[in-house]
Amino acid sequence: MIKVSIIGSGNVATHFYKAFAESDTVKVIQVYARNDKNLKHFKGKTNTCSRLEDLEEVDVLIIAIKDDAVNGIIEKLKNRKEVIAHTSGSVPMSNLASKNGVFYPLQTFSKDTAVDFETIPLCLEASDKESYTVLEKLASTISDKVFPISSEQRKSLHLSAVFVCNFTNHLYQIGEELCKQNEVPFEILHALITETSRKATENSPKDVQTGPAIRNDEKTLASHLNQLTNEKYSEIYKLLTQSIQTTYGKKL
């Protein structure tokens, strides 16, 4: 049985709590939040506390709080004996505690959507072999996809995630806005969105690029730019077209 407590009460903390609670080999001892009000959806399910000194000794403390608060809280916990692992994509592994670790789930979490942790990659790092083994054991109880990832690699993964998730969602939002302007249901684009992401995960995205930019279809490119009344969206259209053409060695 691996004993875990969770520092934090937001999206990521809640999803981890649920995943651990369902596992037969993990026991969640406590959930901590500085503000007791934020603990109300944990009460009755597990023990909670809002003072760090009330945390019992466990095997792993999972820190799932805002990126910029991570090191402050580790500083306060640095004399503890358990592995202290944060869950942030962009914060390097701490060297403050005696056993430092990272337990980074590479996924976008929504408060209300259930998460199937089995399919979510967990990127692990630890300051020592023993701590890594504990984290790996813990990770394997909830996910089939566990990867050893260094802080340097995690930095690049986090950056890549911004491109494939945050920026991609912005392009979806632009598509939706263009549809609305012309009274076309955005739903018509759903099948295309789903197929585009499926293709990119079953192939190298580089091998499946399509569209007017890679075909260097000047007529369509000009007509599209002509349609775009939002200047920012025109700039995005031009820049991404250029970038595709540079990638594939088409003329600019």
Place this chain on the structure above:
Amino acid sequence: MIKVSIIGSGNVATHFYKAFAESDTVKVIQVYARNDKNLKHFKGKTNTCSRLEDLEEVDVLIIAIKDDAVNGIIEKLKNRKEVIAHTSGSVPMSNLASKNGVFYPLQTFSKDTAVDFETIPLCLEASDKESYTVLEKLASTISDKVFPISSEQRKSLHLSAVFVCNFTNHLYQIGEELCKQNEVPFEILHALITETSRKATENSPKDVQTGPAIRNDEKTLASHLNQLTNEKYSEIYKLLTQSIQTTYGKKL
């Protein structure tokens, strides 16, 4: 029984041929390609021809060829009696023939991937009510998602499709490249890609934007820009970040 012939032998033509061939209420009479060599994968399955004058009379001629060749071929077919419908997203409906139409499948097709037409939206337009009815009957035999879409609306759909499909795939490709540079398997990002597209089809993308841009997380934004050595990718990072911040009224 609806009698159809297909002009063209590429991806779209092939996928339509297969979908029609499987339908009990459609009969594909002929497939045409100017170059007989391109017809070899149809031979033995259906009749083929490489001279327009050999096309028999049918109910609908489906034109699935390159965008810039569409009007040239309709010009040559303009005296025929059947509905002449092209399948292009970016070409307005012709007014050359007596019965003009559009039969636009909003999807990205790969030569080797089977397509489930039932889930693919078909955007229809016709010059007259009777022709629309024929196209609608034909569309309903292969798809559950049939929409009447004007040429003007189709133009905006095609533009939106470039954002949500072609540009999105380019962002995936950038993500893959960044992973490779740091010896991280791109596979780690697959779950995120799938979840991001799922979220955007079950919500308005505008409501589910996440990431450092919308949080105005300056430290992460600066660190990401610092990591990007490819100048074009830095420009894309800056522009999309700005565009997200403009959309949500964050400071620039």
